Amino acid sequence: MSKLIRMDHTGHSLLAEWTATDEASCRAAGEAFQRELDDGYIAVVSEGEGHATQVRELPQDADLVIMRRPIAGG
Amino acid sequence: MPWRPLVDAGSLRRRGQLWTAWTVVHIVPFVGVAVGLMLLNPLAAPVAFVALAHAWLIPELYAARGANVVRPKAARARSAERRAQGLLGDLLGHDARDLQQRSGLALERGELGTWLVGEAGALLVDGRRVYCYCVRATDSALPPSDRIAHLLLALRSDEAGFATVANLAFAGAAWRVRRRLEKRAREALDVARRQSVRRAPQPSMSR
DSSP: OEEEEEOOTTSOEEEEEEOTTOHHHHHHHHHHHHHHHHTTOEEEEEOSTTOEEEESSOOTTOSEEEEEOOEEEO | OTTSOOOOHHHHHHHHHHHHHHHHHHHHHHHHHHHHHHHHOGGGHHHHHHHHHHHHHHHHHHHHHHHHTTSOOOOOOHHHHHHHHHHHHHHSOHHHHHHHHHHSOEEEEOSSSEEEEOSSEEEEEETTEEEEEEEEESOTTSOHHHHHHHHHHHHHHOHHHHHHHSEEEEEEEHHHHHHHSOHHHHHHHHHHHHHHHHSOOOSSOOO
16 A cells, blocks of 8 residues: 655644555545645655655655655755 | 756865865964964963964854754654654664664765754765755754654755755864764764765766
């Protein structure tokens, strides 16, 4: 089961879960994903230690997609 | 930030050298004044001492500003932090996770050097030099570990972009920054320095 989570004030929130074979869950996850992008979040797929990729479409085969806020110089 | 040129190993080294030159420019006049006064009249020793104190103090103040970037910020809700710590732990390897729990800093090896990521800043260790970056997640309500996870993911997905967006607060000798770090963060700097020294020399970045 793949998960879409958002890092927020609660630690993180689970936004959607899907399996690549279940079209309805994929569609719901894709919609949740798009809503977060529209709200200004950035989507990242963690690919193990030291690696992460920013994505603009929900990768159906990813185990975990994390939504994060942009960063800024302090 | 289109107005900032993308950071690479060469530009980073140049900025480090500029900071060193800047430090020397601050120190040399005061040392010169101290030596000159002593040569002119040894009775001016107290004034010479004040000049030497300035020569010591100014770089120390810069280093303190650098070390401050990884100082922990105010604590947030404990339950949110526990949850965030779990996610951050999943992102880190075993050794890095242990080190983060002890020191509050997440260690990450990159192309530019070895990074230590804190809640609102990061240290980039490249040999004997440390670059202190002020950088943060834009959501101020995040628990501390989520702030670190934000910066870690941003760093992993685009290291050069991360170093470009972040503001350089200080670059200088690791020993100078180490003295100004919290005691628990010093261990992380020591580990990062050891890893940085072990890195093979990289003449240029490929990205």
